[in-house]
Amino acid sequence: MRTYYLRSFGCxxxxxxxxxxxALLEGRGLERVGAPDGADVLVYNTCTVRKSADDRxxxxxxxxxxxxxxxxxxxxxxxxxxxxxxxxxxFRRFPFVDGAVGPQNLHHLGDLLDAAVEPADAxxxxxxxxxxxxxxxxxxxxxxxDGAAMSGExxxxxxxxxxxxxxxxxxxxxxxxxxxxxxxxxxxxxxxLADLLAEVHRLVGEGVREVTLLGQxxxxxxxxxxxxxxxxxxxxxxxxxPPFPALLRALDAVEGLERVRFMTSHPKDLSDELVAAIAxxxxxxxxxxxxxxxxxxxxxxxxxxxxxxxxxxxxVRALREAVPEVSIxxxxxxxxxxxxxxxxxxxxxxxxxAAFDAAYTFVYSPRLGTAAADxxxxxxxxxxxxxxERLIAATQRLALKSHRAWVGRRAEVLVEGAxxxxxxxxxxxxxxxxxNLSGPAExxxxxxxxxxxxxxxxxRGTVATATSRR
Ligand code: SAH
Ligand code: SF4
Ligand code: F3S
Numbered sequence: 012m013r014t015y016y017l018r019s020f021g022c023x024x025x026x027x028x029x030x031x032x033x034a035l036l037e038g039r040g041l042e043r044v045g046a047p048d049g050a051d052v053l054v055y056n057t058c059t060v061r062k063s064a065d066d067r068x069x070x071x072x073x074x075x076x077x078x079x080x081x082x083x084x085x086x087x088x089x090x091x092x093x094x095x096x097x098x099x100x101x102f103r104r105f106p107f108v109d110g111a112v113g114p115q116n117l118h119h120l121g122d123l124l125d126a127a128v129e130p131a132d133a134x135x136x137x138x139x140x141x142x143x144x145x146x147x148x149x150x151x152x153x154x155x156x157d158g159a160a161m162s163g164e165x166x167x168x169x170x171x172x173x174x175x176x177x178x179x180x181x182x183x184x185x186x187x188x189x190x191x192x193x194x195x196x197x198x199x200x201x202x203x204l205a206d207l208l209a210e211v212h213r214l215v216g217e218g219v220r221e222v223t224l225l226g227q228x229x230x231x232x233x234x235x236x237x238x239x240x241x242x243x244x245x246x247x248x249x250x251x252x253p254p255f256p257a258l259l260r261a262l263d264a265v266e267g268l269e270r271v272r273f274m275t276s277h278p279k280d281l282s283d284e285l286v287a288a289i290a291x292x293x294x295x296x297x298x299x300x301x302x303x304x305x306x307x308x309x310x311x312x313x314x315x316x317x318x319x320x321x322x323x324x325x326x327v328r329a330l331r332e333a334v335p336e337v338s339i340x341x342x343x344x345x346x347x348x349x350x351x352x353x354x355x356x357x358x359x360x361x362x363x364x365a366a367f368d369a370a371y372t373f374v375y376s377p378r379l380g381t382a383a384a385d386x387x388x389x390x391x392x393x394x395x396x397x398x399x400e401r402l403i404a405a406t407q408r409l410a411l412k413s414h415r416a417w418v419g420r421r422a423e424v425l426v427e428g429a430x431x432x433x434x435x436x437x438x439x440x441x442x443x444x445x446x447n448l449s450g451p452a453e454x455x456x457x458x459x460x461x462x463x464x465x466x467x468x469x470x471r472g473t474v475a476t477a478t479s480r481r
Contacts, residue, residue: 013041013042013051014041014042014043014051015044015050015051015052015053015054016044016046016052016054017029017032017043018047018055018071019032019091020055020056020058020064020067020068020091021058021060021064021091023176023225024114024178025056025057025092026176027176028056028090028091028117029056030167030168030169030176031117031166031167031168032054032056032120034166034167034168036052036054036124037168038166039121039124047074047075047078048078050085051084052088052124053085053086053088054088054089054090055068055088057089057090057091057093057094058092058093059091059092059195059378060092060190060376061374061378062378063374064093068093072089072105072108075107075108080107086110086127087107087109088109088110088123088124088127089101089110090111090112090113090114090117092114092195092196094113094155095114095155095195095196096191096194096195096379096380098111098113098153098155102152102153108152109127109152110126110127111123111152111155112153112155113153113154114181114195115157115182115196115197116156116158117165118165122151122154123154126151163180163202164206169219171428171454171455172217172218172219173218173454173455174219174221174222174223174425174427175214175222175223176225177207177210177225178225179201179207179258179273180199180201180226181197181199181226182196182198182199182200182227183198183227184199184231184235185228185277187304187314187316188314189314189344189377189381189383189384191380191381192227194381196227198235199226199228199234199235204257204258204261207258208261211265215267215268216267219268220268220270220455221269221272222262222268223272223273224262224272225273226273226274226275227275228275229255229274229276230255230276230277230280230282230285232255232258233253233254233255233257234254253282253284253285256282256287256288257288259285259288259289259292260291262292262294263293263294263295265294268294269294269457270296270441270457271292271296272295272296272298273295274300275300276301278301278302278316278318278322278323278326279316279317279318281299281301281326281330283329286326286329286333286334287333289330289333289334290334296442297334297335297336297337298338298340298441299330299337299339300340300342301323301327301330301339301341302342302343303323303341303342303343303365303367304316304343304344305344305350305354306320306357306359306360306361307353307354307355307357307358310347310349310354310357310358313348313349313383313386314344314383315382320357320361323365324361324364327339327365336442337442338369338413339368340367340368340370340371341369341370342372343358343362343370343372343402343406344373345372345374345375345399345401345402346375346390346395346398346399347375348375348377348383348386348387348389348390349386349387349388350390355398358402359402359405362402362405362406363405363409366409366412366413367409367410368410368413368442369410369413369467370402370406370409370410372399372403372406374395374396375390375395377389408467410467410468411466411467414465414468414469414470415465417444417462417465417470418462418465419462421460421461421462422440422441422442422444422446422459422460422462422472423458423460424438424439424440424457424459424460425438425439425456425457426438426448426453426455426456426458427439428454430447435448435449436448436449436452438458440460440470444469444470445468446462446470447470448460448471448472448473449474450473450474450475451474458474459474460472460473460474
């Protein structure tokens with residue numbers, strides 16, 4: 012066993028888990044390769060948030076099945092949200108998979124790898140694919156239990172030396188009626204403030220200049236620690252005040268750290284204290300990803316989002332007033348069950364009123380086991396598609412307008428590396444917009460860029476001055 016191939020899908024949480032998978036495999040002496048064909052170990056880190064995610068994966072797993080047939084000594088492992096969602100059916104659907112772990116059991120990946128490489132097990136497995144009875148399989152092929160283990164504590168291999176994800180919590184307890192995430196990632200669990208501060212100090216010592224705090228609902232960070240303490244677990248050495256704003260303020264004071272990002276923010280938990288903490292913390296970037304999902308109060312209630320369109324717009328106003336140049340991005344769903352044309356028009360109206368700086372738009376996709384999947388009024392695919400296209404048109408127009416407002420001005424950019432075609436450098440502004448730039452700068456530098464052009468997704472510019480440190 013010498014090489015591995017890893018393909019990761021889904022959200023930032025999964026991208027961060029992928030870094031942990033790399034650390035684990037490389038810790039065992041495996042080297043990463045870019046194509047599955049020659050690799051000894053194939054790992055697919057999966058997402059199942061919409062059916063389109065499942066469909067995309069199916070092609071990749073088809074390739075894995077073929078490669079496994081060609082060389083049964085090859086090991087195929089599947090991690091992430093799909094095997095967790097389908098745990099009872101997973102190995103029946105994908106018999107060629109050697110082992111699978113859900114997102115709360117990533118720490119067992121090494122055990123699966125060990126079990127799969129043991130010659131005795133390998134023999135048992137090829138016997139099994141020849142039709143022998145399932146009881147001959149190794150005892151454990153999958154780990155799916157809902158445990159308190161936190162993958163946030165596992166080592167990760169960072170893609171770039173100067174940027175790092177920091178997982179501040181796992182899971183979600185909101186149970187929005189369309190969403191599978193709470194079922195696959197378990198309940199909200201926060202890491203201790205002291206552990207997070209120690210981790211960020213260590214990262215900064217290693218050269219990290221930008222951290223992105225990750226959680227499905229970062230605004231609820233720490234609230235579970237209080238209730239767990241009440242239930243007899245050791246209390247968190249938390250600072251005064253609401254935990255997430257306190258965390259931002261504590262990180263803002265970390266010497267040597269240049270930028271703090273966070274996602275995702277749930278609008279229902281976006282407090283005035285949090286708005287103030289963003290406004291008053293210079294290291295915290297001017298970007299809030301604030302998924303609206305819909306603009307009709309009836310649909311928002313059916314989605315169990317816990318806010319109205321007015322509340323949402325009030326939060327947008329508070330942010331724009333307190334944080335000059337804040338970029339507010341969002342997620343929107345078109346065609347939730349029972350959504351009328353009028354209700355959809357309210358989503359379009361909310362998009363205009365909020366003037367989002369960018370948006371991810373999705374067609375509603377029924378997920379097995381979620382409440383909305385059983386609602387009456389499931390809409391035909393054409394209706395959903397036509398609505399999402401109108402959302403795309405509106406949000407792209409607003410994004411272009413927002414980005415054009417930067418032309419002729421300077422933006423602070425953290426240079427990440429070469430642009431996609433290799434002809435320029437690429438980085439991100441504090442507002443989280445991708446900036447393609449020319450001029451003398453190297454990866455990891457923070458520079459002022461004179462913005463010369465804009466599209467709905469990127470800015471273009473030239474380096475004006477290297478500011479490097481604030
Ligand atoms: N925790 C984050 C994001 C979770 S998933 C949050 O609460 O904002 C990312 C996005 O996928 C969601 O914001 C939602 O817009 C979309 N999504 C989730 N389930 C979906 C479904 N069943 N159909 C369509 N879009 C969905
Ligand atoms: Fe899903 Fe809602 Fe939780 Fe986000 S807050 S992960 S949309 S259940
Ligand atoms: Fe997908 Fe799981 Fe993230 S379902 S969006 S990878 S939490």
